[in-house]
Amino acid sequence: xxxxxxxxxxxxxxxxxxxxxxxNFVKNAKIATGLCNIFLHHTSASLIICENxxxxxxxxxxxxxxxxxxDSSSQYAHSVEGPDDMPSHIRSVLTSNSISVPITNHxxxxxxxxGIYVWxxxxxxxxxxxxxxxxxxx
Amino acid sequence: xxxxxxxxxxxxxxxxxxxxxxxNFVKNAKIATGLCNIFLHHTSASLIICENxxxxxxxxxxxxxxxxxxDSSSQYAHSVEGPDDMPSHIRSVLTSNSISVPITNHxxxxxxxxGIYVWxxxxxxxxxxxxxxxxxxx
Amino acid sequence: xxxxxxxxxxxxxxxxxxxxxxxNFVKNAKIATGLCNIFLHHTSASLIICENxxxxxxxxxxxxxxxxxxDSSSQYAHSVEGPDDMPSHIRSVLTSNSISVPITNHxxxxxxxxGIYVWxxxxxxxxxxxxxxxxxxx
Numbered sequence: 001x002x003x004x005x006x007x008x009x010x011x012x013x014x015x016x017x018x019x020x021x022x023x024n025f026v027k028n029a030k031i032a033t034g035l036c037n038i039f040l041h042h043t044s045a046s047l048i049i050c051e052n053x054x055x056x057x058x059x060x061x062x063x064x065x066x067x068x069x070x071d072s073s074s075q076y077a078h079s080v081e082g083p084d085d086m087p088s089h090i091r092s093v094l095t096s097n098s099i100s101v102p103i104t105n106h107x108x109x110x111x112x113x114x115g116i117y118v119w120x121x122x123x124x125x126x127x128x129x130x131x132x133x134x135x136x137x138x
Numbered sequence: 139x140x141x142x143x144x145x146x147x148x149x150x151x152x153x154x155x156x157x158x159x160x161x162n163f164v165k166n167a168k169i170a171t172g173l174c175n176i177f178l179h180h181t182s183a184s185l186i187i188c189e190n191x192x193x194x195x196x197x198x199x200x201x202x203x204x205x206x207x208x209d210s211s212s213q214y215a216h217s218v219e220g221p222d223d224m225p226s227h228i229r230s231v232l233t234s235n236s237i238s239v240p241i242t243n244h245x246x247x248x249x250x251x252x253g254i255y256v257w258x259x260x261x262x263x264x265x266x267x268x269x270x271x272x273x274x275x276x
Numbered sequence: 277x278x279x280x281x282x283x284x285x286x287x288x289x290x291x292x293x294x295x296x297x298x299x300n301f302v303k304n305a306k307i308a309t310g311l312c313n314i315f316l317h318h319t320s321a322s323l324i325i326c327e328n329x330x331x332x333x334x335x336x337x338x339x340x341x342x343x344x345x346x347d348s349s350s351q352y353a354h355s356v357e358g359p360d361d362m363p364s365h366i367r368s369v370l371t372s373n374s375i376s377v378p379i380t381n382h383x384x385x386x387x388x389x390x391g392i393y394v395w396x397x398x399x400x401x402x403x404x405x406x407x408x409x410x411x412x413x414x
Contacts, residue, residue, distance in 0.1 A: 060354050177376070
């Protein structure tokens with residue numbers, strides 16, 4: 001059982017690739033076979049697995065979500081922190097904040113085109129906490 | 139490996155906060171570091187992590203889902219159990235029914251604003267079964 | 277820790293029931309209590325838990341997603357592989373590609389109406405890789 005806390009400073013609404021941080025953590029753990037769980041401790045950002053090659057996928061995802069849950073102060077009862085507040089919670093509930101990925105042959109067994117991303121939904125920069133937990137055998 | 143089955147009687151379509159049940163289960167398990175998986179055995183309700191402070195977030199979530207997948211008997215082929223039948227399956231597929239949360243220092247390591255909720259999607263009251271499984275070390 | 281790789285040949289856009297493969301894998305593992313994680317190594321298909329009894333649920337889900345994220349070459353910046361390319365990534369992000377299910381009394385503890393499905397989002401046939409990982413005790 002190996003656990004590590006990562007802190008990611010996001011620049012505001014955007015996808016941030018954290019694949020390298022997680023694959024390095026797994027490599028150093030010396031676990032041959034197992035699972036790595038990644039957990040985001042927030043309700044206005046997400047943790048997703050996304051295509052890692054063409055940056056326009058990220059633009060299309062962002063535009064899709066803007067249409068699906070538009071920023072608005074009048075459409076939602078909860079808008080204390082601004083028009084991007086409630087849409088961020090909706091985006092978080094529609095995606096994920098806990099992902100488990102297998103470890104095989106000492107490596108995080110992501111598919112060729114899979115990357116792990118923090119999706120910051122708030123417009124402003126935020127500090128986001130992530131806990132990665134490895135369960136497995138040497 | 140510690141496993142416990144919870145049964146929740148829901149009052150019909152609504153978010154039900156089960157954070158206390160899960161945090162107590164983890165506290166009693168005497169596990170220092172690990173993971174707690176929570177699994178809902180149904181396809182017309184969800185298990186989500188949601189903002190735990192402002193109750194209007196729950197109203198906004200419910201209204202968002204009503205617009206996204208409206209109750210209807212004519213829009214769906216599957217409506218045996220009524221107009222809320224198929225939308226409930228859609229809501230379940232768009233959200234989650236299995237969540238893993240890290241255990242750190244003997245506690246469920248939720249973020250400050252994170253609560254764990256059963257989201258009942260059916261209009262009528264239902265009995266919902268949840269299995270919580272803890273993996274970790276003392 | 278028992279791990280197995282499954283390869284599924286999908287016939288194009290469709291839900292494919294893989295419940296039997298996973299329940300058999302768990303049965304043969306001789307684990308009394310634990311967790312089985314199922315992970316799909318792709319970003320244009322999903323792994324979901326869905327109602328397993330009425331086939332029209334699958335049609336309704338498919339029609340819902342077609343309305344929500346329509347196939348289009350003009351609506352998305354990313355359309356290298358055709359009009360079904362970007363919608364497939366969106367569908368994948370909105371659903372799931374990693375699911376953990378409890379093991380209880382040597383069996384995968386799915387609910388009565390729960391089945392595990394690969395949801396192929398691309399129009400063409402694809403070979404999809406899934407890794408199942410069991411953690412538990414005899």
